[in-house]
Amino acid sequence: MKIRLVNQGVFTPIEDISTTLVAPAQGFYWIDADIDDLSVLQPLFALHDLAVEDCLSEEEQRPKIEIYEGHYFIVINSIRFDDEEIFLRALNIFLGRHFILTVTKTKINELRSLKPLLWEEEVTRPDRFLYHLVDLVVDNYFLVGDRIEARIEALEEDILMHTKKSHLNEIIGLRSEILWLKKMLGPQRDVIGTLNKKDLRLIDDQLQKYFGDIHENAVKITETFETYRDLMGNLREAYQSSLSNRANEIMRVFTAITVIFMPLTFLTGVYGMNIDYLPGAHIHGASYVLLSVMAVLGFGMLWVFRKKDWL
Incomplete structure (x- = not known):
């Protein structure tokens, strides 16, 4: 005090x-x-x-x-x-x-x-x-x-x-x-x-x-x-x-990845079937052509998504 x-x-x-x-x-x-x-x-x-x-x-x-x-x-x-x-x-x-x-x-x-x-x-x-x-x-x-x-x-x-x-x-x-x-x-x-x-x-x-x-x-x-x-x-x-917004961004990325891999999955599914007669299946180097097509297709779709501002 x-x-x-x-x-x-x-x-x-x-x-x-x-x-x-x-x-x-x-x-x-x-x-x-x-x-x-x-x-x-x-x-x-x-x-x-x-x-x-x-x-x-x-x-x-x-x-x-x-x-x-x-x-x-x-x-x-x-x-x-x-x-x-x-x-x-x-x-x-x-x-x-x-x-x-x-x-x-x-x-x-x-x-x-x-x-x-x-x-x-x-x-x-x-x-x-x-x-x-x-x-x-x-x-x-x-x-x-x-x-x-x-x-x-x-x-x-x-x-x-x-x-x-x-x-x-x-x-x-x-x-x-x-x-x-x-x-x-x-x-x-x-x-x-x-x-x-x-x-x-x-x-x-x-x-x-x-x-x-x-x-x-x-x-x-x-x-x-x-x-x-x-x-x-x-x-x-x-x-x-x-x-x-963050969840929407994540879903946009996941959706884009899914869409890009859909045609690639289709191609690998078709040429992965156990069938002898497939177009180009027995051509020498066909696998490289298929991989190139898949790469062009994937990157092309990615380019389109970026151009349209979807990603």
Whole structure:
């Protein structure tokens, strides 16, 4: 657990946590904690039992905002994409009048990226801290969205050039990830909408307008991933179409081979019969003539097929 006094973007480490119970003369306290630290933080800041229970739950938390006496409890999801799987990590936030608690199970990159931004903006209020944190989380969805789009385009090109059975598993896996993520985007958009529209006494009225800009971005993200879902459907159709085209090409080759060998088989069948009287059967060198006729016939039919673009 790290305790800092934040004043005009300057961080001052605090050793004694009891100091944070009283509002500082200037600035606010930021406590960056782990799940295990809640046993200490709950009695000190009178955190609601239901909020603490949500933090400790092993199940995935849907984004939400709960209004309690003395503090707000906000859950938003940070996103990460490693080209194969999408990861959402819950960021639990307790917002008070003179403090903000961030409680996570794993490290959140946005919390590390936030520090220089707070210094640059000279942040002195916890609600302003909340605004910049939510803005960073939402902006990261755009970056992940760009990577997912690039992955879809690369997969589409690979399918059209070299269709493999493994492509179907990739399509199904990525589509499932996108559908699952889309279910989480709706509640997160609504949470940001609440920060924008609802009368919240711990958030400055002027600052709520800025949350409106984040809400617009959250709506765009939701629409973007809706588009990705449709693209995955088109990608699956392209995969099926590519397989069908490949099968048709193979059948065309097999059909051409069969047609070419039909007259050759006929000739070998006729002159392979055990009959004494066949035209030219007893002529010296007749076998070479027959082989030449068969070769000319085979290559001639192949030339005709290529000329008509049947092969």
